[in-house]
Amino acid sequence: MSTSTARVRQHRTYLMCRPDHFTVSYSINPWMEPATPTDTAKAVRQWQTLYDAYVAAGHEVHLIDPVPGLPDMVYTANGGFTIDGVAYGPRFRFPERAGEEQPFLDWFAAHGFETVVPTQTNEGEGDFLLVGDAILAGTGFRSTGDSHREVAEVFGREVVSLTLVDPRFYHLDTALAVLDPVEGPGGVERATIAYLPGAFDARSQGILAERFPDAIRVADADGDAFGLNAASDGLDVFVSPRAHGFAAQLHERGYHPVPLDLSELLLGGGGIKCCTLELRIGRQNP
Template identity: 80%
Template sequence: MSTATAPARIAQHRTYLMCRPEHFTVSYSINPWMEPARPTDTAKAVAQWQVLHDAYVALGHEVLLVDPVEGAPDMVYTANGGFVIDGVAYGPKFRFVERAVEEEPFMDWFAANGFRLARPIEVNEGEGDFLLVGDVILAGTGFRSTGDSHREVGELFGREVLSLTLVDPRFYHLDTAIAVLDPVQGPGGVDKANIAYLPGAFDDASRAVLEQRFPDAILVSDEDGDVFGLNSASDGYNVFISPRATGFEAQLRERGYNPVTVDLSELLLGGGGIKCCTLELRRDEAGA
């Protein structure tokens, strides 16, 4: 498909929750990317994060901030702090005790900012493992969120949930292996060209589900997956990606998207990228 024949993409306003990485460091290891012996540069992390924040604002998106908490170095990865649809915020319950300190600050923020808070019973790591595509929730399991949370989130939001099993520990959250490029539902159901994914991150059954439900999805190479190319945010036209994911960048352009490259290499030392730092806040029509 050439850019001349690609569908016209439309940028849609987004509201994001972010957290300035004032306390970012790697002092423990809960994923293969984290090496406490490797030095981290907090000032560099803040500067790179600011570029992402400013890129969202420059393109017309609203960015809200949750205050960083000392002793919570991973709080910058706000995608793990909840899953929000129609003004309802499903709170997090982290697998690892190192991140449990983040749970109440995120849920307090939702309650204080007009969202209807749903406290979780099951282990889940928010939009790290839950991605909304049209009316369907893609839900990851295998390393962090449990399968029981898939049932819980489906009952809470009254939506179909497609459970997908991750098998590569480097891609421990769903948002490291799938990028939702346009979550708006198209005629006759979900627009089947609106996700990209890394096939090798999933088991055979999950790949079969993805192939059946999204036959026109962009299949991303291992090389681009390895640099967190899929840990991306999209407004339906502008897709914020790692500058090192050059193959994925070309694929996006071919499909009519506008790649916006942002380097978060310092935050990758903690196992997070652009999407990890970005929690979408979907309010209901009344603004709640």
């Protein structure tokens, strides 16, 4: 039986980075194979379709300049985490990405954010997702548990720690998508998320089942297609075209799936959400 609900598109502000220097020259996740050729021009074309789709939906998109020698900078979700005009910067696990830290911190500072330099290893919105007045926080492969404590201190929010166990889903945003965050106090109980159960340990699966009983549980095939690395504005869900089952689930719930192919960027282990950092400038608690 359909559980379709009338959905409302909510304005979003995003930070993106053109993949002008995209290539796969090292391997820091199971998706990256340096021996497989990459096509930078194709990556740029696919990225442009995502950018254009956001603009067409009425969203505001800011750009950070790509830096030569930093091919993963296109994955801006890892470049920080913002709430209420405060930007918590990244501290990458792998040295190959450490050069991205200062450009993101500089961008935040130049654009009026109160910028916090982290002391703990974290990879931004790749592992931190805002739901209601709580932060879902991933660990297991990249961001550390100590960063969960630090982000709680920075933002004064409840942090719900979730442990990832499948190396293919090394960031939280590859295994869980926030479809409707319902921002503000009490919102976490009314928010809608989707997740891949097998990407989490048993404790985390229990937490998600208890806190989000109406969540969309996505099949393994759709998770394997990077379907959960999706961006939602509350109505439109920008999603991998290969996640057919997930798209049907979204449609049943009243969302509008917008399929976009970022297959070239997936060679670096990133998809739609990885290329999208949400900028939350105003107050999130009404």
